[in-house]
Amino acid sequence: MDDAGVALAADCIGARSAPLRILIVSDAWIPQVNGVVRTLSIVVDHLRAGGDTVEVIGPDRFVNLPMPGYAEIRLAVAPGRKLRRLVEAFAPDVVHIATEGPLGWAMRALCRRRGWPFTTAFHTRFPEYLHARTRIPVAWSWAVMRRFHEAGAGTFAATRSLRDDLAARGFTKVRAWTRGVDLVRFRPEPRDPWEGLPRPVFLYAGRVAVEKNIEAFLALDLPGTKVVVGDGPAREGLRKRFPDAHFTGYRDNGSLARSYAGADVFVFPSRTDTFGLVLLEALASGTPVAAFPVTGPLDVITDPRVGALDDDLRAACLRALDCDRAACRTHAEAWSWEACAAQFRATLVPIR
Structure with a gap:
């Protein structure tokens, strides 16, 4: 986290106002498993613990259909009328x-009809994702994204490089909203020994989809x-194409934490993520990180002792083997979910 982010988050923790009734509308919500859901669910828990009343409206409350090409993501069908009643x-x-x-656009329309200010968040580079899947020109999608977010009172973005990128693309209301990590759940011990697998172990963890650039x-x-x-x-196709790689499937809780700790290097090949909680x-x-020098890694891997960034990903992987595991843990301790939730709350805009 940059110095300005640390200072702002600290100020937010110490500046809590009277309890709020906070409505969050999200097309990404439980039981989906991704960084957006994880971030929102943790922030909601912190807000409720602090005395706020928080309502999350997700696609699980509506008739919904699987997203084409990604059945794990459900999209609400014609949510407008029921959404209005819930709000x-x-x-x-x-x-x-x-x-x-669909839920985001429906809530945007409702707020505009009622003259309510609202905030948004830029979690995902949908223009690049859509281009990877459908070849739709990114310029078209960026125009739609800009129209969506500019109608609000502020667009939250997690990193300085992402905020700079959005500003360069014509977004005029970008605000800082950092991220955090569970330092109790994710820790250097215990470690998965990865028995039977040659060392070193290079690990990727996260969604197995084309936009993650796992190939x-x-x-x-x-080596290893x-x-x-x-x-x-994309999991089955990659497993067939790369039979020498070890695919574990989904892991959670202690099993996932041990997987991270047991690896020698964590490899983050995505070029399109806006942050990367992983x-x-x-x-x-x-566990040190190897990644491309793009938004997310550039903002998190700011100390050469904790990872290596290079357009040559192989070179980054090999350099990361020599990083300092103790320094990795110390570096992560600067990122707090408490600060993330406090900053989120302080940046919201009252409707009355």
Whole structure:
């Protein structure tokens, strides 16, 4: 976290106002498993613990259909009327729209009709994701994204490089909202020994989907073993193409934490993520990171002792083997979910 982010988060923790009724509308919500859901669920827990009343409206409350090509993600169908009833019943003090899907657009329209200010968050580079899947020109998608977010009172973005990028693309209301890591759950011990797998172990953990660029990792000529923890629509195809890699499927709780801690290097091949919570989870587990020098890694891997960034991902992987595991843990300790939740709350905009 940069110095300005640390100072702002600290100020937010010490500046809590009277309890709020906070409405969060998100197309990404439980039981989906991804960084957006994990961030929101943890922040909601912190807000409720502090005395706020928080309502999350997700696609689970509506008739929904699987997203084409990604069945794990459900999209609400024609949510407008029911959404209005749910919002009226809750009577929020503030509204935050987390995503740009059907629910996000429906809530945006409702707020505009009522003259309510609202905030949004930029979690995902959908223009690049859509281009990877459908070849839709990124310029078209960026225009739609800008139209969505600029209608609000502020767009939350996790890192300085992402905020700079959004500003360069014409976003005028970008605000800082940092991230955190569970330092109790993710720790250097205990470690998965990865018995039977040749060392060093290079680990990827997260969704197994085309936009994560996992092929760039699996195609590398590296010593030891490549391990992929997670599930998603690209898993079976990658498993067949790269039979020498070790695919574990989805892991959670202590099993996931031990997976991080037991690896020698955590490899983050994505070029399109806006942050990458897995970076902090790996570092908290004492495992150095290898990644491309792009948004997310550039903002998290700011100390050469905790990872290596290089456009040559193989070179980054090999350099990361020499990083300091103790320094990785210390670096992660600067990132707090308490600060993340406090900053989120302080940046919301009242509707009355």
